[in-house]
Amino acid sequence: MTELNTQDAAGLIRSSAATLAGKLAAGEVSAVEVTQAHLDRIAAVDGGERGVNAFLHVNTEEALAVAAEVDSIRTAGGAEAEKLHALAGVPIAVKDLIVTIGQPTTAGSKILEGWHSPYDATVVKRLRDARMPILGKTNLDEFAMGSSTEHSAYGPTRNPWDLDRIPGGSGGGSAAAVAAFEAPLALGTDTGGSIRQPGAVTGTVGVKPTYGSVSRYGAIAMASSLDQIGPVSRTVLDSALLHQVIGGHDPRDSTSLPDPLADLVAAASIGNVEGLRIGIIKELHGEGYQAGVENRFNESLELLKGAGAEIVEVSCPNFQYALGAYYLIMPSEASSNLAKFDGVRFGLRVLPKDAPLTIERVMGATRAAGFGDEVKRRIILGTYALSAGYYDAYYGSAQKVRTLVQRDFEAAFAKADVLISPTAPTTAFKLGEKLDDPLAMYLNDVATIPANLAGVPGLSLPGGLADEDGLPVGIQLLAPARQDARLYRVGAVLESLLEAKWGGPLLDQAPSLVELVETKVVEPVETLVETHGGSH
Amino acid sequence: MTDAILSFEEAMAKYDPVLGFEVHVELNTKTKMFSSAPNVFGDEPNTNVNEVDLGLPGVLPVVNKTAIESSIKIGLALNCKIAETCRFARKNYFYPDTPKNFQTSQYDEPIAYDGYLDIELSDGTVFRVEIERAHMEEDAGKLTHMGGSAGRIQGADYSLVDYNRSGVPLVEIVTKPIEGAGSRAPELAKAYVAAVREIVKNLGVSDAKMERGNVRCDANVSLRPHGRERFGIRSETKNVNSLRAVEHAVRYEIQRHAAVLDSGEPVVQETRHWHEDTRTTTSGRPKSDADDYRYFPEPDLVPVVASREWVEELRATLPEPPAERRKRLQADWGYSDLEFRDVVNAGVMDEIEETIAAGASSTVARKWWMGEIVGRAKAADVDPGQLGVKPATIVELGKLVEAGSINNKMAAEVLDAVLAGEGSPAEIIEKRGLAVVSDDGPLLEAIDAALAAQPDVADKIRGGKVQAIGAIVGGVMKATRGQADAGRVRELILEKLGVTV
Structure with a gap:
């Protein structure tokens, strides 16, 4: 293996997946070099007191082995080399909610500490089929419940733009890993915005595909009817490339769509938006949105208009109820999905301190010690909402709202081909700032939740930096179900217009992380121990 | 403690029984209801399981199409309507035989509903039992309680779980309340379960072996005084796993209810356990309609759609x-x-x-x-x-x-x-060394001895009273320790005495 000089390594880690794929195919660089460069970057910026803490597990050995395999196939040439996937040898990080053979899967929870899955998630199988080295598992809010990654039982992830700020959540680990150049690509899961909101606050791209278009088999369920796995990257094209790998029908997921996957990479390469109707959702900007967010949003609208898109305004009056409906449906399903974590078959088992040692008490003690406060909050909420006598008023009404939200989307998509809004109402807030105020935390997802309720796809891309704090702002694009290709078409065009304005990718303006990580600051970040209720 | 009971006749003199049955039929599909693990009885514990049956994190169910077909066939054979679309729900409760801590079961949308079964009783009369519904669900694992007494969970030191049965497809057939059976209630109970067993066996959708739990019956019994419209409070007797037991359990519960009612106490709505050894039931846990299983539609499954064409195709294949x-x-x-x-x-x-x-x-x-x-x-x-x-x-x-x-x-x-x-x-x-003595020699000797021993009988036969021959035949059979062919003995006696019949 040739030693890369520092400059070459820096070039590699800052390259997009598409660029790396090109270099690998051309033999300009080896997969081992690419993988090692990212592992080195992880070692440099992820650990330590001020590290990004994007990774819960780094999969060094296996990642390098897969990379070496790709290199040897390519060197040998012939039919095997021909068959190599375009992304073969391009490394990727996987959110630790997605199960993997050979690495622990924790879901960010103490209750699964040390658990190894005996099976691979379908998306992980597809990564392996494409021979993409898996760099490791990324941090998240426990069981994906949160908008800041502060609810992880393994400490918060830090935002590479400002290490004292949150990287969004629940997929803060995946977004931060990509923003910090620790990985060119990552997998996330999005139940109410967990891919898109972290994308927005870290200046990265995140896509929630159409519900059912990417298999959920092997993603630890929070809310089955809302969860969706999707790509995280630094460019729109890269997300399309990854979406193409993980998408498509899976017989193991009954909710998986039978449709063949559209050519998303081609959609990302169309390069124009002329004549496309782009709808501003009246209810998803303005009041309650940070001024800098609003400014960047308007700027994007101007750029799209300038490129020939027709900007229309649509109204989705029932979106005002979406957050409330979401916080009934999601915890209801979660309360049932998380029942299996009981200490009987896998994971943590805690025995009660005193007799009797009945199964109910072992289950109780395990769940009391193993789950953090936010998880308990949602289980209790969901259990209540499903209870006899309350079901119709809560779960039942929420399902009706869900139908109304779907109808709002239908009406909006009759007037517009793609909808647009800010991804999140604010830029990244400070670690600890909203930890004691669950409602304020929940409001972060106000713009992303409607897509999950309706099953439609959404993409967040960087829209620039807010004037008042210099932090990234996300622009969200939404398309009708099964029309994910439109997101990539519009997203790629907007991205190139914005990058032309900035003179390069937005992440070029991010601070140099190595110095920041190594700088010892006086003010320690609040630890989260007390929020996890566990005594271990 | 044994419960007081009235004689069955006394109970019948005062009360009318109302019955209801929940019969669980295990389908004999190759794989389980929601996973590709084999559905096989009697293998080493926890060998026929995969990640889905164990409810490991991240797994998803996929409905077994053959199980749907079998369920539709059962519905058709029970003269039910088949739902065009139906859903599964989650029944949430914590118990270690249910790995997900919820059972995936149909709740308010069964695949088959509104049917009936005509039951022929021993005297040839036909009794119509109305079927409320037949719905699909998955079986739980099997718990074995170790230590303590009698394999009960109470007092056990620990319990072992075998998940081989976890996820085995079940169809639960629920009757409407069965009124008017009167004193034939126990017989009807047995005949009904026998008929269901016969149907599912005949359809080939279940091995239908009650001793293996392929067909399991929960019997609901309540009594009401003659002439009263309103139903009494019911008990649900579980673990009634043979046809005879169904008959006995219903009979016993009628007698027990009658004694409770006679005493002026209210009948407790509860689960009863059937004990084959003592032919009695004992109280299980109290069951009330307030049990809260927090049912909600299973979000991991899409609705089952049974097109009319498919249903008719299946109907055409019914035996x-x-x-x-x-x-x-x-x-x-x-x-x-x-x-x-x-x-x-x-x-x-x-x-x-x-x-x-x-x-x-x-x-x-x-x-x-x-x-x-x-x-x-x-x-x-x-x-x-x-x-x-x-x-x-x-x-x-x-x-x-x-x-x-x-x-x-x-x-x-x-x-x-x-x-x-x-x-x-x-x-x-x-x-x-069993063999009919066919050599006439030893027989003739025995006949001579028998005739000599009973000369009066010999005379009667000679005199034409041939029916008296039985005594001589008996003597010969006794002498030959039953090894003689009685027909041949009779012939030889008549020959010897010169009597022609």
């Missing part, structure tokens, strides 16, 4: 219904109505069919099953089919008797020995 099959068999076998009803009531119709298929005549098959085996089953307190008599054994015995190698008495002895596991009929005959 001959049991009632029609009975008519056909009776005609084929040439049994009288009474003979055939006795066969059906004794629960040996299938066995006779198998025996005839194995080569016996319908007369021989009936003679053996009705004449020999049913009595032995009664004595052993089991269903005749459970004795383990192989059709081939009966064919062999029948042939030996026909050939005159052994007589009926010997054949019965051989059957006992076969059942005792001593080997095949031929081996037992050989081992025990």
Whole structure:
């Protein structure tokens, strides 16, 4: 293996997946070099007191082995080399909610500490089929419940733009890993915005595909009817490339769509938006949105208009109820999905301190010690909402709202081909700032939740930096179900217009992380121990 | 503590029983309801499981299409309507035999509903049982409680779980309240469960072995005073896993309820456990309608859509219904109505069919099953089919008797020995030296001795009272330890005395 000089390594880690794929195919660089460069970057910026803490597990050995395999196939040439996937040898990080053979899967929870899955998630199988080295598992809010990654039982992830700020959540680990150049690509899961909101606050791209278009088999369920796995990257094209790998029908997921996957990479390469109707959702900007967010949003609208898109305004009056409906449906399903974590078959088992040692008490003690406060909050909420006598008023009404939200989307998509809004109402807030105020935390997802309720796809891309704090702002694009290709078409065009304005990718303006990580600051970040209720 | 009971007659004199049944049928699909793990009974614990059956993090269910087909077939055979679309729900409760801590079951949208089953009672009357619904669900794992007493969870040191059964497809058939059975309630109960078992076996969708739990019955019983409209409070007796037990349990619960009502106490709505050994029930946990399972639609599954075309295709594949099959068999076998009803009531119709298929005549098959085996089953307190008599054994015995190698008495002895596991009929005959004495020499000596011993009887026969011959035949049989052919003995006696009949 040739030693890369520092400059070459820096070039590699800052390259997009598409660029790396090109270099690998051309033999300009080896997969081992690419993988090692990212592992080195992880070692440099992820650990330590001020590290990004994007990774819960780094999969060094296996990642390098897969990379070496790709290199040897390519060197040998012939039919095997021909068959190599375009992304073969391009490394990727996987959110630790997605199960993997050979690495622990924790879901960010103490209750699964040390658990190894005996099976691979379908998306992980597809990564392996494409021979993409898996760099490791990324941090998240426990069981994906949160908008800041502060609810992880393994400490918060830090935002590479400002290490004292949150990287969004629940997929803060995946977004931060990509923003910090620790990985060119990552997998996330999005139940109410967990891919898109972290994308927005870290200046990265995140896509929630159409519900059912990417298999959920092997993603630890929070809310089955809302969860969706999707790509995280630094460019729109890269997300399309990854979406193409993980998408498509899976017989193991009954909710998986039978449709063949559209050519998303081609959609990302169309390069124009002329004549496309782009709808501003009246209810998803303005009041309650940070001024800098609003400014960047308007700027994007101007750029799209300038490129020939027709900007229309649509109204989705029932979106005002979406957050409330979401916080009934999601915890209801979660309360049932998380029942299996009981200490009987896998994971943590805690025995009660005193007799009797009945199964109910072992289950109780395990769940009391193993789950953090936010998880308990949602289980209790969901259990209540499903209870006899309350079901119709809560779960039942929420399902009706869900139908109304779907109808709002239908009406909006009759007037517009793609909808647009800010991804999140604010830029990244400070670690600890909203930890004691669950409602304020929940409001972060106000713009992303409607897509999950309706099953439609959404993409967040960087829209620039807010004037008042210099932090990234996300622009969200939404398309009708099964029309994910439109997101990539519009997203790629907007991205190139914005990058032309900035003179390069937005992440070029991010601070140099190595110095920041190594700088010892006086003010320690609040630890989260007390929020996890566990005594271990 | 034993509960007070009234005599059945006394109970009937005062009260009308209302019955209800939940029969669980395990389907014999190759794989489980929601996973690709094998659906096989009796294997090493926890070998027929995969990540789905264990409810590991991240798994998703996929509905078994064959299980849907089987469920539709059951619905059609029960004269039900088949839902065009139906859903699964989650029934949430924490118990270690249910790995996800919820059971995936149909709740408010069963696949089949509004059917009926006509049940023929032993006196030939037909009783219609209305079917409320037949819905699909998954079975739980099997818990074995170790230590403590009697394998109960109370007082056990620990429990072992076998998840092989976890996820096995079940169809639960629920009746509407069955009124008007009166004193025939226990008989109807048995006949109903027998009919359901017969139907699912006939459809080929279940192995239908009650002793293996393929067909399990929960019996609801309540009483109300004659003339009252409103139902009484019911008990639900679980673990009633043989046809005889169904009959006995219903009978017992009627007697117990009657005693409770007579005492002026209210009947407790509860689960009762059936005990085959004492033929009594004991109180399980109290069950109220307030049990909160927090049902909600299973979000991991899409609705099951049963197109009319599919349903009609399945209807076309249904086998001959049991009632029609009975008519056909009776005609084929040439049994009288009474003979055939006795066969059906004794629960040996299938066995006779198998025996005839194995080569016996319908007369021989009936003679053996009705004449020999049913009595032995009664004595052993089991269903005749459970004795383990192989059709081939009966064919062999029948042939030996026909050939005159052994007589009926010997054949019965051989059957006992076969059942005792001593080997095949031929081996037992050989081992025990059983053979009809066919050499007339020793017989003639025995006849002479018998005639000499009873000269008065000999005279009567000579005088034309041939029916008196039995005493002499008996003497000869006794002398030859039953090994003589009684027919031949009779002939020789008449010959000797010069009497022609």
